[in-house]
Amino acid sequence: MEKVKDWDKKTLITELTQGKEFVNKLKNQFDPLASPEKCDLLLEKILSSLDKSLSILNWKVFNGTKDPFSCCSTISDLGSLRDQGQNKKRKILHWRKYGQKDILGTNHPRAYYRCTHRNTQSCLATKLVQKSDEDPLVFEVTYKGRHSCKASQSSIFISYEDQKANCNKNQCQLKKQKVGNQKVEKLNIKEKAFPFTPLKCESQNAQFFANSIEPFTSPIESESMYLSLLPTQEEEEFEMGKILQSSESDRIEFIWTPTSVINSPFCADWDLSVDDPSLMVDISEYFT
DNA sequence: ATCATTTGACCGTT
DNA sequence: AACGGTCAAATGAT
Numbered sequence: 001m002e003k004v005k006d007w008d009k010k011t012l013i014t015e016l017t018q019g020k021e022f023v024n025k026l027k028n029q030f031d032p033l034a035s036p037e038k039c040d041l042l043l044e045k046i047l048s049s050l051d052k053s054l055s056i057l058n059w060k061v062f063n064g065t066k067d068p069f070s071c072c073s074t075i076s077d078l079g080s081l082r083d084q085g086q087n088k089k090r091k092i093l094h095w096r097k098y099g100q101k102d103i104l105g106t107n108h109p110r111a112y113y114r115c116t117h118r119n120t121q122s123c124l125a126t127k128l129v130q131k132s133d134e135d136p137l138v139f140e141v142t143y144k145g146r147h148s149c150k151a152s153q154s155s156i157f158i159s160y161e162d163q164k165a166n167c168n169k170n171q172c173q174l175k176k177q178k179v180g181n182q183k184v185e186k187l188n189i190k191e192k193a194f195p196f197t198p199l200k201c202e203s204q205n206a207q208f209f210a211n212s213i214e215p216f217t218s219p220i221e222s223e224s225m226y227l228s229l230l231p232t233q234e235e236e237e238f239e240m241g242k243i244l245q246s247s248e249s250d251r252i253e254f255i256w257t258p259t260s261v262i263n264s265p266f267c268a269d270w271d272l273s274v275d276d277p278s279l280m281v282d283i284s285e286y287f288t
Numbered sequence: 289a290t291c292a293t294t295t296g297a298c299c300g301t302t
Numbered sequence: 303a304a305c306g307g308t309c310a311a312a313t314g315a316t
Contacts, residue, residue, distance in 0.1 A: 005289060099308060112307070116292095128307095 015050075022046040094151065095127065107133050115149055123149035132188065134198040 026042040099112035108131035115123040124146040132138035 049290075093292085096291095098310095101306065102306095104305065110306085114308095126307095 117149035121149040138188050
């Protein structure tokens with residue numbers, strides 16, 4: 001874990017240093033002979049460095065840690081995550097599995113999850129997780145309903161833009177579509193593209209994905225990852241059971257371009273689960 | 289002891 | 303009857 005922290009810190013310093021260098025270069029471009037293309041390129045690089053740096057810091061912030069370079073975190077005010085660092089207290093996850101089914105015509109079973117606060121706060125959000133038949137590295141996560149629990153009303157979120165930038169570090173695809181007469185969100189996660197790849201990918205972990213991934217309309221904490229984005233106006237209109245007109249144009253699709261996994265500033269953080277036996281579920285056992 | 293997961297049973301829909 | 307979704311007792315983990 002210490003190595004991860006150091007690595008994380010190094011990444012941040014590297015990014016900021018690079019950014020500074022780009023700014024200096026850009027400064028030198030301010031002569032009448034400099035090409036606008038070169039300036040644009042430098043600007044892009046600067047923005048990229050800043051984005052990456054912010055991603056690191058933002059992750060730390062919304063992960064509830066006081067030390068920006070501390071990997072283990074607590075969101076105690078939400079009563080949702082307990083410190084897993086030194087003491088081995090049980091983590092309270094946001095999702096609880098309540099079933100698993102083999103689905104006709106698919107190669108992998110479908111797992112059913114509901115919000116942990118279903119009974120205590122009548123939160124009816126559920127999600128389904130199923131490994132894709134087309135690409136065994138992809139997990140299809142379908143979200144139904146919105147969270148109404150306290151955690152969902154927390155104000156610990158970062159901005160939409162920052163969150164989206166964070167998501168850019170993952171290779172994922174988010175669709176909003178209709179299943180039956182319900183609108184749901186479908187999130188396809190390519191597990192190999194997950195930023196904790198360098199540390200954790202060998203022990204591919206379905207349970208991890210199932211428990212950690214949030215749709216951006218569900219602003220709640222997650223285990224080791226925070227994909228939640230603040231809901232847009234459009235998302236606000238999206239409610240369970242609310243039947244809206246559906247057409248191809250009605251379907252919203254975000255495709256985030258993959259970025260380097262190894263260089264991702266997120267990488268350092270994904271180690272949270274490494275020492276967590278609850279996350280060490282053999283994926284082959286789970287999905288075959 | 290408490291909380292989470294597993295898994296067969298059950299139920300509603302088609 | 304078959305299927306997908308949920309329940310709940312048994313089991314496992316902390």
